Amino acid sequence: QKEVEQNSGPLSVPEGAIASLNCTYSDRGSQSFFWYRQYSGKSPELIMFIYSNGDKEDGRFTAQLNKASQYVSLLIRDSQPSDSATYLCAVSNDYKLSFGAGTTVTVRA
Amino acid sequence: GAGVSQSPSNKVTEKGKDVELRCDPISGHTALYWYRQSLGQGLEFLIYFQGNSAPDKSGLPSDRFSAERTGGSVSTLTIQRTQQEDSAVYLCASSLSRGTDTQYFGPGTRLTVL
Numbered sequence: 100q101k102e103v104e105q106n107s108g109p110l111s112v113p114e115g116a117i118a119s120l121n122c123t124y125s126d127r128g129s130q131s132f133f134w135y136r137q138y139s140g141k142s143p144e145l146i147m148f149i150y151s152n153g154d155k156e157d158g159r160f161t162a163q164l165n166k167a168s169q170y171v172s173l174l175i176r177d178s179q180p181s182d183s184a185t186y187l188c189a190v191s192n193d194y195k196l197s198f199g200a201g202t203t204v205t206v207r208a
Numbered sequence: 209g210a211g212v213s214q215s216p217s218n219k220v221t222e223k224g225k226d227v228e229l230r231c232d233p234i235s236g237h238t239a240l241y242w243y244r245q246s247l248g249q250g251l252e253f254l255i256y257f258q259g260n261s262a263p264d265k266s267g268l269p270s271d272r273f274s275a276e277r278t279g280g281s282v283s284t285l286t287i288q289r290t291q292q293e294d295s296a297v298y299l300c301a302s303s304l305s306r307g308t309d310t311q312y313f314g315p316g317t318r319l320t321v322l
Contacts, residue, residue: 133310142299143251175310187251191261194239194306195264198251 233302
């Protein structure tokens with residue numbers, strides 16, 4: 100079992116719709132959870148981090164964490180073509196980040 | 209302010225040669241990390257430096273890989289006797305300190321071993 104698993108893509112959504120990305124992790128001791136966005140040929144860029152159970156909103160992005168279910172998600176509201184990228188879920192229980200394989204999102208105009 | 213910088217941005221080498229990759233972290237960040245991203249695979253942790261503590265080398269794939277960090281700032285990742293399977297993007301990240309602090313990534317070095 101991989102440490103961090105993400106829903107397989109690619110995910111195609113129409114402009115203005117909600118994109119929903121899911122991530123599960125195996126280490127119950129995990130404390131920090133991150134979503135990175137990676138454009139093709141570029142390095143990962145932090146979008147959101149979340150430490151506590153519940154929702155955290157930042158602009159069009161909402162991260163949701165459920166430690167009991169070992170589940171973290173990212174919602175992108177009002178999706179824009181510029182949101183087309185690969186989204187990486189990362190989990191850590193100290194300093195070492197474990198990454199999922201990523202979900203590629205395409206927002207079609 | 210300036211982000212994490214890495215050099216070179218691209219490196220093409222022949223199998224068996226040694227290569228050095230450089231990372232300059234964000235000023236004031238005490239923690240530095242190296243990751244590798246191979247084609248079609250996720251990011252793989254390689255090594256972690258925190259201040260003057262002994263580095264966590266648990267992610268280095270073989271003894272051909274080594275890294276050092278001089279003066280608590282710049283880091284160099286060295287790959288000796290490169291193999292074709294070493295071809296990947298090598299990413300450096302830094303964070304303010306250890307623990308749950310956010311890691312910020314540099315642009316990466318794309319290594320191609322012919």
